[in-house]
Amino acid sequence: MAQMNMKEAIRDAMRVELERDPNVLIFGEDVGNVGGVFRVTEGLQKAFGEDRVFDTPLAESAIGGLAVGLGIQGFRPIAEIQFIGFIFEAMDQMLIQAARMRYRSGGRYHSPIVFRTPFGGGVKAAELHTDSLEGLIAQTPGIKVVVPSNPYDAKGLLISAIRDNDPVFFMEHLNLYHAFRAEVPEGEYTIELGKANIVREGSDVTIISYGMTVHTATKAADELEKSGIKAEIIDLRTLNPLDIDTIVTSIKKTNRAIVVQEAQKSAGIAAEVIAQINEKAILHLEAPVLRVAGPDTIYPFAQIEDSWLPTPARIIKAVNTVLEY
Amino acid sequence: MMSKVPYEVYTEEVEALSVLSPDGEIVNEAMMPKLTDDQLKEIMYRMVFTRTWDDRAVNLGRQGRLGFYAPVSGQEATMIGSEYALQKEDFVCPGYRDIPQLVWHGLPLYQAFLYSRGHQHGGQIPEGVNVLMPQIIIGAQILHAMGIAMGFKLKKQKQVAITYTGDGGSSEGDFYEGLNYAGVYKLPVIFFVQNNGYAITTPFSKQTAALSIAHKAVAAGIRGIKVDGMDVFAVISAVQEAAERGRNGEGATLIEAVTYRFRPHSLSDDASKYRTKEEEVEWSAKDPIARLAKYLEKKGLWTEEDTARVREEAKAEVNEQIKKAEKTEKMTVSGLLDSMFETTPKYLEEQKADFE
Numbered sequence: 001m002a003q004m005n006m007k008e009a010i011r012d013a014m015r016v017e018l019e020r021d022p023n024v025l026i027f028g029e030d031v032g033n034v035g036g037v038f039r040v041t042e043g044l045q046k047a048f049g050e051d052r053v054f055d056t057p058l059a060e061s062a063i064g065g066l067a068v069g070l071g072i073q074g075f076r077p078i079a080e081i082q083f084i085g086f087i088f089e090a091m092d093q094m095l096i097q098a099a100r101m102r103y104r105s106g107g108r109y110h111s112p113i114v115f116r117t118p119f120g121g122g123v124k125a126a127e128l129h130t131d132s133l134e135g136l137i138a139q140t141p142g143i144k145v146v147v148p149s150n151p152y153d154a155k156g157l158l159i160s161a162i163r164d165n166d167p168v169f170f171m172e173h174l175n176l177y178h179a180f181r182a183e184v185p186e187g188e189y190t191i192e193l194g195k196a197n198i199v200r201e202g203s204d205v206t207i208i209s210y211g212m213t214v215h216t217a218t219k220a221a222d223e224l225e226k227s228g229i230k231a232e233i234i235d236l237r238t239l240n241p242l243d244i245d246t247i248v249t250s251i252k253k254t255n256r257a258i259v260v261q262e263a264q265k266s267a268g269i270a271a272e273v274i275a276q277i278n279e280k281a282i283l284h285l286e287a288p289v290l291r292v293a294g295p296d297t298i299y300p301f302a303q304i305e306d307s308w309l310p311t312p313a314r315i316i317k318a319v320n321t322v323l324e325y
Numbered sequence: 326m327m328s329k330v331p332y333e334v335y336t337e338e339v340e341a342l343s344v345l346s347p348d349g350e351i352v353n354e355a356m357m358p359k360l361t362d363d364q365l366k367e368i369m370y371r372m373v374f375t376r377t378w379d380d381r382a383v384n385l386g387r388q389g390r391l392g393f394y395a396p397v398s399g400q401e402a403t404m405i406g407s408e409y410a411l412q413k414e415d416f417v418c419p420g421y422r423d424i425p426q427l428v429w430h431g432l433p434l435y436q437a438f439l440y441s442r443g444h445q446h447g448g449q450i451p452e453g454v455n456v457l458m459p460q461i462i463i464g465a466q467i468l469h470a471m472g473i474a475m476g477f478k479l480k481k482q483k484q485v486a487i488t489y490t491g492d493g494g495s496s497e498g499d500f501y502e503g504l505n506y507a508g509v510y511k512l513p514v515i516f517f518v519q520n521n522g523y524a525i526t527t528p529f530s531k532q533t534a535a536l537s538i539a540h541k542a543v544a545a546g547i548r549g550i551k552v553d554g555m556d557v558f559a560v561i562s563a564v565q566e567a568a569e570r571g572r573n574g575e576g577a578t579l580i581e582a583v584t585y586r587f588r589p590h591s592l593s594d595d596a597s598k599y600r601t602k603e604e605e606v607e608w609s610a611k612d613p614i615a616r617l618a619k620y621l622e623k624k625g626l627w628t629e630e631d632t633a634r635v636r637e638e639a640k641a642e643v644n645e646q647i648k649k650a651e652k653t654e655k656m657t658v659s660g661l662l663d664s665m666f667e668t669t670p671k672y673l674e675e676q677k678a679d680f681e
Contacts, residue, residue: 025479051479057509062468062502069472072457073480092499097465103664104458106449110667142665165667194670241670 004184007040007177009151010116013158014041014078016188018048021076024162026053028063028080028116037082038118038177060086064093064115068101071111076162084119084171085128098167099142111167114158120173120212121262121309124302130174131299132211132263137169138240138272144168144193145239149214151182153237156191164193173212196243198250202230205319206250208273209260210236213292213310217260220315231319239269247273248281255286256322260310265293287325290318339537341551341583344558347611349619351558358410358561362626368409368557369621372401372614373632375425377639378434379588382441385647386592391441395422396588399555402613403519403582405429406560410568411487416477417456418470418488420463422519422586426489427456434642438650445656445664464490464497467516471503474514474571485571487515487564493524495538504545504579513571515564516579519554525590526599542579554584555611585611 004012017024026041032055035042045053056063060081067077081087087094098111121130138145146161146168148154154172161168199214200221207217214235221231232250236243251257257277259270270291277289292310300308344353351357360368379398385391397404400422408417408426417423417430424437431454440447440459448458460466470488477484494500495518507514518538522529535541542549548570552559560582567578585608589596596605621627658680662673 057502057505059498059502059505061499062471062506065465065468065499065503066472066475066506069469069474069486070476070479071472072469073473073476075476075479092462092465093468096462097469102666103445103661104448106445107664108448108450108452109457144666241672244672 001183001185003181004151005178005181006148006151006154006172007038009155009184010040010158010172011042011044012184013155013162014044015047017159017162018044018052020188023074024052024076024078025070026078026080027056027066029056029058029082031055031080036080038174040116040172040177041080060089061093064090064098067113067115068093068097068111071098071101071113072109076112078114078116078162081115081117083129084117084131084133087115087117087133090115094167094169095137095140095143099140102166103142110165112165113167114161114170115167116170116172118172118174118177120175121299121305122175122212124305125174130305132261132294134169134171134239135263135268138269142166144241145171146193146237147171147173147211147239148237149173149176149211149235151184153191153197153235155184156189157193157237159188160190160193163190168193171211175212179215191237194238194241194243196246197235197237198232198246199235200231200233202232202254204230204254204256205322206232206234206247206254206257207260207315207319208234208236208247208257210239210269211262213260213262216310216312217315220312220319223312223316224319229319229323236269242272242276244276244280247277251277251281252284255284257285258290258292258315258318258322260292260315262294262309264296265291266296268293287322290322292318339539339551341553342559342563343553343556344562345556345616345620347616349616349623351620356562357558358565360561362624365621365624366626368405369614369617369627369631370635371405371409371429372557372617373635374639374642375401375405376614377636378643381640381643383588383592390647390651391438392443393591394441395591396586397422397425399585399587399608399612400519400521401425402557402560402617403517403554403584406557407487407489407517407564407582410561410564412484412568414455414482414484415568416470416473416484416486418466418473418486419457419459420466420489420491420494421459421461422491423489424459427459430454430456432456434646435649435653438647439653442650444650444653445661446653463494464499464503466490467494467497467499467503470514470516471506471512474507474512474577475510477513478510483572485513485515485568487517489517489519491518491524492520492522492529492532492538493527494518495541496524496532501541501545504541504547504577507577508545508547511574511576513574514577515567515571516577517564518579518581519584520581521584521586523586523590523599525594528599538581539579545579547577547579549579549581551581551583554582555613555616557613557617
């Protein structure tokens with residue numbers, strides 16, 4: 001089995017699908033010749049030709065609209081939006097046109113599109129490259145939202161997303177592209193969308209997270225274990241649909257939970273997770289479910305982002321609060 | 326001394342090309358499309374039919390039997406002519422007013438009425454009918470047409486996509502992005518702008534400082550042309566040639582057709598607030614149907630009785646289609662939940678319980 005970082009695993013998923021299905025296309029700003037600003041698609045144009053993998057003029061709404069039109073023609077577009085901040089320019093095409101196509105046409109048309117975009121803080125990137133906007137997308141009916149936390153999941157989830165006949169917003173955390181290598185099987189395999197993963201078993205408290213903060217939570221869990229506290233960590237992997245069953249099963253065991261997200265605290269994924277816990281597992285709780293999240297400011301200037309982002313210390317504090325409640 | 330910059334290219338006025346004069350004479354033989362007598366009569370039939378349906382739709386709207394409806398009278402030459410110039414396999418990406426193009430391209434009229442009434446079946450385009458649903462986000466459809474055209478190109482199918490917007494739509498970012506992409510990729514797409522002088526209430530003079538919408542093709546490196554949109558022959562000729570160029574791999578065309586909507590923007594709009602009676606009278610003298618009728622009458626192909634007959638046929642057909650729309654099975658919230666994704670996820674299944 002090959003060792004890959006998350007960027008290589010994502011590229012491998014696209015290579016596998018380009019080979020398997022002639023209808024898969026990749027396009028976006030700078031993705032063709034050089035393979036994107038982060039080189040995620042490096043080498044794919046050379047291998048599959050300029051009809052399959054190509055650069056677009058610089059216009060994100062048009063990238064989205066191109067994907068919608070090609071989807072109607074039976075293609076499976078993988079459209080890269082270069083940086084998370086640029087998705088606002090493509091919001092109509094992603095959230096109104098693609099996400100509503102099946103519904104508006106009563107199933108006559110659909111949008112089998114993956115919108116890939118890098119996001120996430122901690123890398124001292126330029127302004128508007130790092131926001132966690134998954135909450136905006138997850139609130140929109142008709143589009144799925146996927147955030148992998150490791151190379152193995154990234155490949156299996158992306159292959160599922162490409163094969164899905166509905167639009168998927170696939171978010172790649174900048175801090176995870178090169179963070180570590182892990183074993184990734186060659187060839188094709190899929191991870192079902194909408195299924196969370198228990199990345200660490202424990203009995204005292206459930207920590208629910210996704211993306212980069214799964215690793216922050218793991219560091220916190222390592223510390224907690226030293227004082228005998230066993231935390232169970234759930235990596236959501238897909239934010240819409242949300243795998244509430246896995247969460248409820250865990251809470252029935254631990255009776256305590258916190259949710260960790262990099263995004264700002266209010267009206268986001270953590271709020272939705274807690275609302276669903278309230279609906280389905282409130283009698284199993286011994287304490288309120290707390291959130292560890294970014295504060296409700298604009299994403300911070302690079303020089304202060306390390307203080308802004310969730311830390312193991314803040315997670316440990318929240319865990320102790322629910323344990324002592 | 327000032328340097329000499331060749332600005333002339335961009336500041337030259339372009340005239341709207343006409344083929345048929347308001348009194349029914351052919352004034353531009355070279356641009357006259359080749360049409361058989363039967364085809365000429367068919368075009369006239371469709372225009373009269375559409376005018377009648379528009380008259381009826383306004384009444385149906387007032388009776389509460391239709392929902393949002395954007396009247397089309399005055400724009401029959403642009404709508405019927407442009408669609409008539411296409412092949413069945415060509416793809417139509419409409420704006421919200423472009424219902425006649427959808428219907429003449431194959432969408433059953435009762436479904437158009439269902440769309441207006443707010444029923445999902447209105448958007449369930451039958452297999453084999455290459456059209457999209459009417460677009461409310463002004464300009465979004467321009468990008469879909471560009472993507473569909475790229476699909477034709479990649480599949481090596483000699484078809485074109487046509488997309489419609491208005492003078493207002495030509496100010497949208499999506500309009501420029503679509504033209505630009507189509508230029509770069511040399512796509513078989515026709516951008517058809519019906520310049521009817523008003524974006525709801527805003528006059529064309531406040532829409533752009535460009536001398537014409539056709540000029541905007543220059544910036545995208547595609548071909549642009551401006552035609553008299555009250556002249557069905559000028560419209561057919563322009564679209565036929567643009568389609569031909571698209572099929573031959575020669576790229577995209579922007580067509581500006583200067584027209585006028587005789588009625589207000591919608592059934593809840595009052596045109597007297599923003600345009601004069603004199604202007605309306607002036608434009609009604611250019612009526613595209615009257616103009617074609619004069620030409621056909623001179624050729625002995627059409628009479629007033631024919632118009633009366635078609636109007637009766639159209640009224641009967643509209644009555645039948647609106648009744649069919651009204652009899653269509655009601656939607657359910659469960660049905661809507663099931664139409665969100667290919668496979669309904671569990672959380673949506675659970676939400677059905679609240680509506681059973």
